[in-house]
Amino acid sequence: MKRKTLKMLLVGLTVTVVLLVGLSCVHLYDIAKKSHENPNNKIQLSRIDFKEPIDSSDAMKIKNYVATLDGIQGTYFNVNHGTLVYGYILGSQTPENVFEKAMTFSHNKYKALRYVVSADQLKKGCPAGMDHSLIIQFSNFLYKSFN
Amino acid sequence: MKKHFIILAAGLIGMTVITTSCKKKKDETTTPTPTPNLYTRVGGSTMVSDPANSGTTIQKGRLTLRSVTDSSIYVIAADTQMAKYFPTLLGEVGAGNTTGFSALSKNFTDFLCVATGSTDYSYTGKSMTDAHNHATNSRMGDGTHVNSMKVNSTDFDKFVGDIGTGLAKNGVTSSNNASLVNDLVALLNTTKSSIVQR
Numbered sequence: 371m372k373r374k375t376l377k378m379l380l381v382g383l384t385v386t387v388v389l390l391v392g393l394s395c396v397h398l399y400d401i402a403k404k405s406h407e408n409p410n411n412k413i414q415l416s417r418i419d420f421k422e423p424i425d426s427s428d429a430m431k432i433k434n435y436v437a438t439l440d441g442i443q444g445t446y447f448n449v450n451h452g453t454l455v456y457g458y459i460l461g462s463q464t465p466e467n468v469f470e471k472a473m474t475f476s477h478n479k480y481k482a483l484r485y486v487v488s489a490d491q492l493k494k495g496c497p498a499g500m501d502h503s504l505i506i507q508f509s510n511f512l513y514k515s516f517n
Numbered sequence: 518m519k520k521h522f523i524i525l526a527a528g529l530i531g532m533t534v535i536t537t538s539c540k541k542k543k544d545e546t547t548t549p550t551p552t553p554n555l556y557t558r559v560g561g562s563t564m565v566s567d568p569a570n571s572g573t574t575i576q577k578g579r580l581t582l583r584s585v586t587d588s589s590i591y592v593i594a595a596d597t598q599m600a601k602y603f604p605t606l607l608g609e610v611g612a613g614n615t616t617g618f619s620a621l622s623k624n625f626t627d628f629l630c631v632a633t634g635s636t637d638y639s640y641t642g643k644s645m646t647d648a649h650n651h652a653t654n655s656r657m658g659d660g661t662h663v664n665s666m667k668v669n670s671t672d673f674d675k676f677v678g679d680i681g682t683g684l685a686k687n688g689v690t691s692s693n694n695a696s697l698v699n700d701l702v703a704l705l706n707t708t709k710s711s712i713v714q715r
Binding site: 411415446 | 567588591596606608653656
């Protein structure tokens with residue numbers, strides 16, 4: 371009788387644990403799904419820094435040209451700071467390609483550099499997008515497994 | 518007896534007249550219409566198609582705030598004065614990872630939805646004080662320069678200015694909607710004392 375009770379308790383406990391783990395996986399999958407459905411999820415920003423004053427008319431021409439490139443989702447040119455920010459869909463464009471095309475388009479009229487964030491810089495400031503916790507990695511793994 | 522009855526009747530009639538008049542005056546006093554909150558003013562909970570996610574709908578208020586947020590993020594990323602605070606915006610991530618743009622867009626949109634009065638969303642990030650204090654967020658400074666990342670008033674005002682530019686990119690300016698611009702700026706300024714720690 372005692373053995374039977376223990377066995378039933380063990381089975382019940384196992385079923386409960388399996389159900390809880392299963393529910394957790396469903397919940398984590400749902401979190402990852404919502405994240406991947408975020409329309410901005412695949413958009414990466416990049417920046418070109420012009421190292422000399424740029425004519426505002428030329429700035430708009432370069433900005434408008436970059437906006438026509440494949441995968442570009444948005445552009446903004448701060449003429450005072452000499453910075454062109456553009457958003458592109460990850461996998462459909464590269465910042466190296468955009469920079470090269472922008473310089474060719476402008477006939478290399480202005481000295482410019484691709485702005486690259488250093489590893490040290492990434493350790494400070496706003497942490498948005500830096501959540502690589504195990505839970506987030508696991509939920510992304512679940513999402514990719516079923517998609 | 519008759520005299521007492523007349524006095525009592527007069528008293529009752531008088532009281533009836535008085536209470537009826539008071540009630541009438543109370544009825545005539547109009548209850549002021551509550552001013553709609555900022556979230557309602559930017560679209561509220563009316564569902565509309567999400568232009569960025571075909572086949573789905575989104576609350577109009579959230580769509581407005583997301584559009585302003587996303588436009589503002591481009592402005593902030595192009596602002597060299599803001600670079601040290603937002604390196605993750607331009608830090609390149611590998612495929613499958615959340616971009617800094619995506620994360621900040623969601624977090625800040627959630628924050629604005631809650632701050633403007635929506636009850637359908639929640640902001641789960643750190644408080645503004647904790648997020649900008651090295652003691653509770655080690656990213657705001659380093660071991661030898663704990664104050665190096667603390668926000669000062671000039672940088673905060675620049676940030677608010679960048680949001681204003683983001684608003685203008687969505688067609689909202691002081692010229693065509695001064696009250697909305699002023700109210701949004703006032704809302705952002707309520708966070709100033711928490712964020713400015715230098």
